Amino acid sequence: MSKRIDARGLSCPQPVVLSAQQVVAGNLDFEIVVDTEVSCENVRRFLSAKGYRIARNEEDDGIVLRANRS
Amino acid sequence: MELFFASRRGVISAGAIIGIIAAVLQKLGNPGNMGLCMACFERDTAGALGFHRVGALQYIRPEILGILLGATLSAVAFKEFRSRGGSSVVVRFILGIFAMIGALVFLGCPWRAFLRLAGGDWNAILGILGLAAGVGIGAVFIRRGYSLGRAHPTAGSLPGWIMPALMLGLLALLVGGFGKLGPEVGDKAAARAPLLLSLAGGLVVGVLAQRSRFCTMGALRDIFIVRDLHLFCGVAAFTVAALLLNVAFGQFHAGWQGQPVAHAEHLWNFLGMTLAGLCFVLAGGCPGRQLILAGEGDNDSGIFVLGMIVGAGVAHNFGLASSPAGHGAFGPAAIAIGIVFSLVVGLTMIQRRRA
Known part of the structure; x- marks a missing residue:
């Protein structure tokens, strides 16, 4: 199970900052x-610029972006 | 179209068209280097509603109404209209007030800072450097985990429609002959393009900015935080397009002194925009972007816009705003208070994130 980060309701640029933390980690x-x-x-x-492939999925919770880089 | 405007070429095209509209609106009658200015136009709107008493600055600017309503139309058409809010509203309101005070010490929002540059007003360089300084300080807070907290969907969509409805109400006042109390001629700052053209220009800007996410503050912030030039390309295109048209229209006058609706006090041009930039980055968008988000149903941006309108009243009623003669009597004190407030917000509102 991959880690899920909740960035709903956050102003710019916090969703990107949260993504960046995962990249750095x-x-x-x-x-x-x-x-x-x-x-x-x-x-x-x-994330695309960082070499990740993104799959988008609409769920009840919101838009789930799955980021994967192998 | 959806994919186009998310692309680099999309934001450049949108920025360029917005720059062209700004130069054309000036040609059609708007004040010098003020084809579009969120701070100035919200200030004029505040004056028209009697929130301050400066005679020349009293006109419900149709551009403001058009931009917000254009964003609403675009958001509805592209199924992006969502009524939401509830993220530190009072902090956002006060940030809006101080953003306006800072902008009125400089005499312009970031959009106008770039338009002033495109018109040859070199004082804008100090403003843009100040803006970058303010955004740079805010970027440090954001890296440390600064957050005003989450917005949440509202119960029903009514709250999201209040700002668009307010704009329609202002439009009704304007069409009914209210809201243009000041002189139509005689003062440079009171100059105006024809109502319908201003409104149409605003609507187009609203749609383009909504689609492309054009943001003058974000342009700098994204460079500081993620080294991303996407939004900056839009702002560069905006500036270059306005510059080219200004030259073509004979609206380009290079120099420091005697620039329209501007003063040449470097320190206050710089610090005014430092405060404004800090407020914009803490609130998540430049004043144009806040109008767009308010049009999309975002109540947190709506309260920031209302804060800016109130801030215009505060700035003029208490002698904080600058004039072409220089800074207002109490402008420096207000800048100091505003910067202290913003720093305290940035330093204390830190979200502890679970690893």
């Missing part, structure tokens, strides 16, 4: 939950 497989398209775009752009 060397986490290669995690999920981040956001609730706005803006956060989704920002996190996707940031």
